[in-house]
Amino acid sequence: MSLPHAILTALLEKPSSGLELTRRFDRSIGYFWPATHQQIYRELGKLEQAGFIRVLPSQQPSRGQKKEFEVLSAGRAELTAWASGEQEVKPVRSALVLRLRAAAVVGRAGLDEELRRHLALHRRQLAEYEEIEGRDFGAAAEPEDRLRRLVLxxxxxxxxFWVQWLEEALTEVEGMEPEGRATEGMETEESAGGEAAGEGV
Structure with a gap:
């Protein structure tokens, strides 16, 4: 249910058209709750049918005019009830972390390249967040701005966390002995053990 509530939040901050909402999601809300423009338009229709939002009256001809939506009192009440209620804590899922576990049994081929790719992505996202903080939250004295800054x-x-963990993981993986050499070492040990066993017989 979080996407409709994210849309209600955005519309309470500023009445917007579907296109404007999509752009705002790309710049802010989408960082922590991503949604495609199809999903946003679909939810707008559902929220309008539920009586939570309405199209703003327009002085312009309707043809070709972007519909802007605003939140009605029922929508505000729905968002208030959701925001003040309990939120389920969901376990974290990470395919990358699971891949490390799998690599321990099937081999590390391509793992270091994937770690570097993720590290570059997280470094770029971190830099973007820090730029937003410096640009938009200098003082952040108002309670609303302080809450938004907490989200950021x-x-x-x-x-x-991800940058630090990925740097550690990459250092660890790059410092490991190549898998071919490790396998050769195991075969040598097994051969030596077999010869010793044969001598004992």
Missing amino acids: RAGIGLET
Whole structure:
């Protein structure tokens, strides 16, 4: 249910058209709750049918005019009830972390390249968050701005963690002995063990 509530939040901040909402998601809300423009338009239709939002009256001819939506009192009440209620804590899923576990049993081929790719992505996202913080939240004295900054700080904290962890993981993987050499060493040990066993017999 979080996407409709994210849309209600955005519309309460500023009445917008579907296209404007899509752009705002790309620049802000989408950082922590991504959505395609098809999903946004679909949810707008559902919210309008539910009586939570309405199209703003326009003085311009309707043909070719972008419809702007605003939140009605029922929509505000729905968002208030959702924001003040309990939120389920969901376990974290990471395909990359699972891949490391798999690599331990099937081999590390391509793992270092993938770690570098993820590291570059997280470094870029962290830099973007820090730029937004410096640009938009200098003082952040108002309670609303302080709450929005907390959202951004959560993103900065998560990206900082991933950058640090990926740097550690990459250093660890790059420092490991090549798998071919490790296999040869195991075969040598097994051969030596077999010869010793044969001598004992």
